């Protein structure tokens with residue numbers, strides 16, 4: 282199998298990444314939210330400067346595709362007008378903050394997200410590895426535990442705030458006043474001790490003891506993300522995390538958008554949404570059982586049309602199981618285990634059960650039909 286190229290960074294708006302269909306420009310909405318005007322503005326800019334397709338990433342970011350060297354500067358200018366880009370590419374790379382979508386205006390979660398953003402964009406912020414991130418998950422119960430993050434802000438079962446190093450079962454009790462300072466101190470601790478590790482869970486797994494105080498058991502997440510109406514608005518699903526500019530523009534007419542890592546968007550205060558094309562409303566929709574990366578031909582490393590294959594396989598994935606289709610062994614869309622993983626290789630598809638895209642396959646050289654027969 283040809284080894285994928287590991288670039289070690291995610292694209293940004295100021296630091297876009299070349300793909301098979303042009304530059305990928307990833308916007309990191311501040312505090313996990315797009316105001317209606319921002320969402321509509323992104324749709325307009327993606328029409329003018331991209332190819333009209335948008336992706337929602339597994340970190341709740343939104344990316345434009347098909348941007349060119351010529352269209353990138355006016356795109357950034359437009360994003361700047363809407364306060365959607367950082368002062369520099371370095372600051373943008375550090376501002377990896379995932380926020381629970383279930384906050385209420387003015388509550389502590391909103392304040393923590395803003396304060397954490399301020400700390401990470403300050404001149405003296407720790408120079409963390411590019412994929413290192415934070416999760417502000419300070420609702421009553423955690424909802425982001427399956428999403429990628431290295432330092433987590435959560436609550437214990439009694440409602441007290443705790444700071445968590447990803448991969449550890451216990452957190453450190455903190456206060457509303459100390460939580461951001463403590464989070465930065467934990468980031469500094471990681472940098473001082475990481476050796477060659479880029480992620481907190483990998484460092485914790487080495488057995489290195491955390492600093493003193495990480496003694497309060499975490500809550501275990503029971504929340505299962507699904508489309509539907511919530512007290513805060515309508516949660517809508519996006520097949521394979523993609524949407525067209527027209528869909529984004531339609532959603533923006535109904536409310537601000539809260540980003541999630543689950544290929545779902547929360548449309549604030551929406552009590553009733555028209556049947557907008559491209560949205561998933563049922564938790565039973567087979568398309569929610571599959572995830573896929575960009576794949577070939579848009580990603581130059583792709584050996585398979587991951588999204589096309591995922592759509593083809595979706596109706597055959599048993600309910601309750603999850604299938605990841607990856608264009609190559611890098612596994613960008615889901616760098617974790619899945620019940621069924623299908624990996625593109627130069628010699629056909631590989632099938633991996635309960636593993637990741639890079640793991641040893643149970644069978645190789647398969648076609649999509651072979652995969653359907655095997656599952």
Ligand code: SF4
Nearest residue numbers: 574580583608609613
């Ligand atoms: S996993 Fe998919 S998106 Fe990532 S490099 Fe491979 S083909 Fe490209």
